[in-house]
Amino acid sequence: MKTLKLNSKGQQVKQLQLLLNIIPDGIFGPQTQQSVIFFQKSQNIAVDGIVGPITWSLLYDGWKMINNPNDEESLYEQYLLPNYAYHNQPTEKKSIFLHHTAGWQNPYRVIDHWGERPHKVATEFVIGGQSIHNDNSDHDGTILKAIPNNAWAWHLGIGNHPVHSQSIGVELCSFGRLTKGYFKKDENRKPKPIERAKNSYFTYVGQEVDPEQVEELVEPFKGFSYYHKYSDNQLQSLKKLLQHLGNKHSIDIREGLPNLIRKKGVKAFEVESKNMCLNFPGIWSHANVNSLKDDVAPQEGLIEMLLGV
Template sequence: MKTISHDFPDNQYYKEVTSKKGVVLHHTVSGDSVSNDIEWWKSSPERVATPIIIARDGGIHQLYSSQYWAHHLGITQNHFRQFGLPAINTKLNKEFIGVELDSWGALTSKNSKYYSFSGQEVKQNDVVYYEKGFRGYKYFEKYTEAQLTSLKELLIYWGDRYSIPLDFKGDSMFEFNKRALSGEKGIWAHVSFRPDKSDVHPQPELIEMLKTLK
């Protein structure tokens, strides 16, 4: 697997080897801008990052080894409390590898055009529509075919390296749920852990790819 390495400061993540039980899928809400994503994380002292960002051209950008960890979930005590669970945000950040897909994420529509939260127009061919909506939005920027191909390769690699089960979680993956918050092994989305997030959205091509893993 070919990766593009970046010089990411050691003080922006925890260089501590931890056991891994799963992967959490995120998107960046930044369009096609890996360099800006990295600079944003470097500007913050909270050590928020993921080891991998997948660009829209499918490039796999590696910031640090997946055996280490950084904060990427941001689960509050109230989120755990809703299911009567102990607050284990830090533990889950250590055990689950985060991976980001470069994307504007949720979009708004005006005069048959589509815009990101920052006002960036997104071409109609790059937009997916959810009739019933998803997390308060009906339009999202699509993850590209190249991104999904790279993500599949990455998930298979991590599944083998860390003995992570790759079975598709079904609708639960796109719902705020107790199984994820309890630390069930496997592949989850950020939305599985938090009701206030919209990454990743249930794009049909993403779901079909995930179904082919196992």
């Protein structure tokens, strides 16, 4: 949708007027401008009387809630953070960044934990997973929305960079990297292998993982060959969410990481320039902009899904 302002004319002005519930004459006059200003004030966004990407997006959100109340609700549940836990400054979204939590499977607890902290660190969406003990899949594939109305929070750990506010973070509940065999610290604080656990897999906090949830990568990533496997339900939910967000925010989800995979294979998951991720919208991973992170890992199921969006 193009940007509209005072004296604009045409079919898109009529569409705007219908969304604002005023007479659709196709002329952006003073009455239409005042209606836009009133709407912008109600949404706590910049009040300029100009209809750009953010205003368009919020207008359509409201229209969908009234006319298709089950559309987005069928895809995800709103489980919002407290107001103080994010920046309530709606921004245009250009990219989607993929994360994993390096923790347990319950997305509700993830968001609760973020809400208890004084820092505005969170992602907009969280997708639940399976227990590493294979004893609980109640939230496997459940999508929760934690941040409303195109607001944002810090989610990349790269300082005050605009890619934070111009992107949507999606978090998969997964423990991430795994170690084959458990290593204890001996009395001299040196790693000491336990023979009985040679063929077991453990998280960084020492929890053993069901072997069915272990993925061995084609080649090591960030120094680790084994990762907690993203479940089939998670990947199916993630694909639906990516398609929804791509349509909603006019993001080409074939670009970014999916396109890089076609060119570089698993090397596409390594760190890239922050500005490259900012200037070339699409889907990216946390590891693409932060060399200290390993989310997300180049697992076969994830790669297959990204190449198929």
